[in-house]
Amino acid sequence: MSEHIPNILVADDDPDLRRIMIDYLMDCGYRVWSASDGEQVLALARENSIDFALLDVVMPKISGVELIVPLRLIHPGVIIILLTAYGTIPQAVEALRLGAFDYLEKPLQLERMQEIIERAWGARGGYVQMLKNLTPREQEIIELLTEGKTNGEISDILCISMYTVTTHVHNILTKLNVENRIQAALLWRRYGGSQEIST
Numbered sequence: 001m002s003e004h005i006p007n008i009l010v011a012d013d014d015p016d017l018r019r020i021m022i023d024y025l026m027d028c029g030y031r032v033w034s035a036s037d038g039e040q041v042l043a044l045a046r047e048n049s050i051d052f053a054l055l056d057v058v059m060p061k062i063s064g065v066e067l068i069v070p071l072r073l074i075h076p077g078v079i080i081i082l083l084t085a086y087g088t089i090p091q092a093v094e095a096l097r098l099g100a101f102d103y104l105e106k107p108l109q110l111e112r113m114q115e116i117i118e119r120a121w122g123a124r125g126g127y128v129q130m131l132k133n134l135t136p137r138e139q140e141i142i143e144l145l146t147e148g149k150t151n152g153e154i155s156d157i158l159c160i161s162m163y164t165v166t167t168h169v170h171n172i173l174t175k176l177n178v179e180n181r182i183q184a185a186l187l188w189r190r191y192g193g194s195q196e197i198s199t
Contacts, residue, residue: 145185
């Protein structure tokens with residue numbers, strides 16, 4: 001895993017399960033915060049750097065699924081894993097569409113939880129490194145792609161030729177090993193706001 005120790009926010013309204021998860025994750029070497037409802041999740045996220053959020057789907061005030069979008073606005077690179085005893089395929093599809101990384105079913109298997117965290121963290125580290133390899137100009141352009149700008153609009157905004165924009169976009173797709181602008185934009189939206197990119 002990365003040298004940076006992941007910061008994990010655990011949110012579940014069951015205090016016993018929350019305590020078990022916290023103890024296990026701390027024994028694994030992670031930094032852990034905990035919350036019992038959705039409002040506490042958002043308050044902690046605003047005050048701390050969060051790499052992972054393990055969110056119970058059913059919680060008081062704000063559900064785990066409803067937290068996905070606001071959490072990702074606060075921390076664009078956060079990896080969200082939902083916890084549920086009553087998962088359904090439509091619910092899972094919607095959660096993944098909103099930006100969740102994966103689902104964990106209850107009763108929780110702690111080893112499985114750790115496997116998912118390590119897999120997600122490893123993938124994140126690889127994507128972050130690829131994004132770091134973009135030049136400052138390429139980062140400007142991928143940010144504009146994420147906003148839905150066309151090559152012509154990017155050309156006007158950055159005062160560079162269409163040919164130059166097209167060349168940069170091609171280089172971005174090659175460096176990120178993706179097939180199209182949408183995939184590149186999704187990677188930037190998910191990982192481009194992380195501290196590793198901005199420092």
